[in-house]
Amino acid sequence: MSPPNGAGCHGGNLFQFGGASRGSFIIRGNRMPGCLLRAPGFFIEMDPAAQPQPFVEFRDVRFGYGERAILDGVSFSLPRGKVTALMGASGGGKTTVLRLIGGQQRAQRGEVLFDGHDVGRMDAATLYAARRRMGMLFQFGALFTDMSVLDNVAFPLREHTELPEALVRDIVLMKLDAVGLRGARDLMPSEVSGGMARRIALARAIALDPDFVMYDEPFAGLDPISLGTAARLIRQLNDTLGLTSIIVSHDVEETFRIADQVIVLANGGIAAQGTPDEVRNSSDPLVHQFVHALPDGPVRFHYPGVGIEDDFGPAHGGHP
Numbered sequence: 001m002s003p004p005n006g007a008g009c010h011g012g013n014l015f016q017f018g019g020a021s022r023g024s025f026i027i028r029g030n031r032m033p034g035c036l037l038r039a040p041g042f043f044i045e046m047d048p049a050a051q052p053q054p055f056v057e058f059r060d061v062r063f064g065y066g067e068r069a070i071l072d073g074v075s076f077s078l079p080r081g082k083v084t085a086l087m088g089a090s091g092g093g094k095t096t097v098l099r100l101i102g103g104q105q106r107a108q109r110g111e112v113l114f115d116g117h118d119v120g121r122m123d124a125a126t127l128y129a130a131r132r133r134m135g136m137l138f139q140f141g142a143l144f145t146d147m148s149v150l151d152n153v154a155f156p157l158r159e160h161t162e163l164p165e166a167l168v169r170d171i172v173l174m175k176l177d178a179v180g181l182r183g184a185r186d187l188m189p190s191e192v193s194g195g196m197a198r199r200i201a202l203a204r205a206i207a208l209d210p211d212f213v214m215y216d217e218p219f220a221g222l223d224p225i226s227l228g229t230a231a232r233l234i235r236q237l238n239d240t241l242g243l244t245s246i247i248v249s250h251d252v253e254e255t256f257r258i259a260d261q262v263i264v265l266a267n268g269g270i271a272a273q274g275t276p277d278e279v280r281n282s283s284d285p286l287v288h289q290f291v292h293a294l295p296d297g298p299v300r301f302h303y304p305g306v307g308i309e310d311d312f313g314p315a316h317g318g319h320p
């Protein structure tokens, strides 16, 4: 979907006809130059009273490996055009959420709606088409080491389209320009810094002009400056390209700075959900521990075991 073309259109409330939004539409008959026109003389405006449908919605989702539930009765939505941060302890099911959206896993109960359609019920062709609309920056997502920067970003275009090579090159240079690395096109991955590599992976994630981008720990291992740059870039790309984004991240400060909405997963459910300020001020002890990076709390510092006196007492040869 192209971004809503707010600039020349009154109210900026215009959405592409037949595109992703499924609210109530008002169709007007005045021609408005510069707007997203699909029929001569008409433009389409969202009814201000209607709520746009979320881009992604989980409804009472259960998913587990074997008997063990990773997610149990999880419901949330990702509003269109917004950046949502998905947080929580390691092993809490964050990557699993992304895999459910991408259809690599299917919910065992409930629905995972992508633009109104249940991913779990899609046939292979529909799922493939849906995936074409998703960009993904994988956890530890590495570049192909034997390909130049340009070829790395070109990879999804060459895989998924029949575009002529000259056009592929132009698109790649545009994407690299968006992350500030047009000049690095001929470098090899071994010649770029960690922060640059992450931005190149970002350019690759948006190569196919997705509507929706999932970032799995995009900041892991970055120094504070590169981290800040990557975070601002994610926000900027979201807004300028009219995307909807979900970021899995442990970096509370930087992530809270760029997110519109924060969801904290814990114990198979949602421990907190709201604006960054709402979550920061949550009274839930687990959320408080997580957000304020406290070493001990509901998540214990010590792995469960016998008491310290039993381990170091005389029976074990220690001092009486």
Ligand SMILES: Nc1ncnc2c1ncn2[C@@H]1O[C@H](COP(=O)(O)OP(=O)(O)O)[C@@H](O)[C@H]1O
Pocket: 065, 070, 088, 089, 090, 091, 092, 093, 094, 095, 096, 097
């Ligand atoms: N293929 C798998 N088979 C069995 N267990 C898995 C598999 N993938 C992930 N898990 C388990 O599911 C839980 C959630 O994993 P994940 O979604 O990757 O967590 P997070 O991304 O929040 O760290 C973890 O306990 C993990 O060990």
Ligand SMILES: [Mg+2]
Pocket: 094, 095, 096, 139, 216
């Ligand atoms: Mg993960």
